[in-house]
Amino acid sequence: MPVIKVFNQVSFGFRRFQEAVKDFRDKNIRVVISTTLPNILLLTFTMLGLAVLLPLGLYLYLNNSLALNTFAFFVITAPTFSESVAHCLFYYLHTKHIEGQAIKRIAALLQEEPLPEPAGDAVLTNFDIEFSSVSFSYEQEPVLKNASFKIPEKSITALVGPSGAGKTTIANLIARFWDVDSGEVKIGGQNVKDIKLDALLRYISIVFQEVILFNDTVMENIRLGRREATDEEVFQAARAARCHDFIESLPLGYLTVIGEKGARLSAGERQRISIARAILKDSPVIIMDEATVYLDPENERFVQEAVTELVKDKTVLVIIHRLSSITGAGQILVLDGGRIAERGSHEKLLAAKGLYRRLWDDHTAARDWKFKHIAQQ
Incomplete structure (x- = not known):
């Protein structure tokens, strides 16, 4: 309205x-x-x-x-x-x-058929991620085309590229929300198709751009990460996610009902609660899909501190448009038209003067933009 x-x-x-x-x-x-x-x-x-x-x-x-x-x-x-x-x-x-x-x-x-489950259940001992010649189409429209890359265990890999390049699709395929048309997606050397879905999703936490919270208490929204968690474990996760203080200031603290989709909270507060949920789950693989987009500077600082706690000793895939946030990533993958166009460190990709350099130049130009005084004619 x-x-x-x-x-x-x-x-x-x-x-x-x-x-x-x-x-x-x-x-x-x-x-x-x-x-x-x-x-x-x-x-x-x-x-x-x-x-x-x-x-x-x-x-x-x-x-x-x-x-x-x-x-x-x-x-x-x-x-x-x-x-x-x-x-x-x-x-x-x-x-x-x-x-x-x-x-x-x-x-x-x-009546939709669920994804097929394997007869056995592969046991993972490490948590590197590998895409091997993966192609995927959505409603007959090719999204990924023969994509291959590897994310080492306990490292941070950033995935960047123009809108519609297929970044979120990669995240969805790792979690096996869909199956690939061809190629293999592996975690710890095991094809995700050979891991039971419940077990696979226990290994993975995803922090989405659009935070989904339920019309329940703050406590239960965080505890969704691990149902058997004690109250004290929920408090510790909230402290690590930098949201304990604002939760305590709510009318009923952790027992405050926050409304459908967390309607009674700000965007930054909702995001921090979703990170607390991921911290509580303590999965070895973390996927972050534009987790800091649309946040004001204060909330972004809190979220960045929470993310630092979340990703410690994890295998991390970060999908992001704000390139200045991922200059320290161990590996940056540049996706374009469903293919891996470039890969390497921030410095190496800048020196190559390819797509990443153009994206970086656009990012810095947008970051430095400001209103200019226009003299009255």
């Missing part, structure tokens, strides 16, 4: 709202009209069934052509059978309309 108001689009927005309400009303009217007559016929069919069954059954019973227990059986089961048939026909009629198609889509989603 503030956006609509500030751009003087109130009349236009209200018009669109009226059109949406009218469209919704018209669709509901069409559904009612198209199903009223069939519903009446179904009800009539049910009632006629009983009207025919009772006199006929009674006639046959009085003429000793039908046993009493058989007659009673039909009298009891006929209404249930007729009602079941009516419900099936009613469902069929409704699924022919738009609302029914929505039900069909939900049913199709529920």
Whole structure:
């Protein structure tokens, strides 16, 4: 609403709202009209069934052509059978309309086959990550093309590149949210397909750009990282994530309910709680997807301190646009058009004067931009 108001689009927005309400009303009217007559016929069919069954059954019973227990059986089961048939026909009629198609889509989603699980369960002894000739398409659109790289154990690798290059896809493939079209994704030398999904996700923590918190207490949102954690362990994770102080200032402290998606907290506070959750989980592999984007300087400082605690002795993949934050990464991978275009340290990539150098120049130009005084003419 503030956006609509500030751009003087109130009349236009209200018009669109009226059109949406009218469209919704018209669709509901069409559904009612198209199903009223069939519903009446179904009800009539049910009632006629009983009207025919009772006199006929009674006639046959009085003429000793039908046993009493058989007659009673039909009298009891006929209404249930007729009602079941009516419900099936009613469902069929409704699924022919738009609302029914929505039900069909939900049913199709529920019937989606899960990713196949391995018969055994590979045991990991180290946690390096390797992509070997990986290709992946989303809805027939190629996203990754023959990508190969390795992230050494207990090191920090940054993944950079233009928007839409496939950076988040790489994170999703490591966690096996999807399976690759070809090639292999390995952790600790084991193909992720050979690791049971529950076990794989125990090895990985992900700090997303969009933080998902639940309409529950702060305590339970952090404890989501490890359900069996004690209260003291939750407090320690919160302190490490630099969010203990602001949590204590909330009306009920750790027992404060924070609203859907953490609506009662600022963006920085939500991000720090998500990092506390990852610290509590204590997984050997950490993936950070634009974790500090859109934060003000104060919150960014707190989040950076929390991240420093999070990544200690972990295998870390950082996806980021703010290049000045990853100049100290052990390895930087530059992704372009689904391929690894460049790799190396910050200094090496700058010296190569390729895509990374152009991204760096754009980043520094944007960072140094400022409003300039414009003299009145």
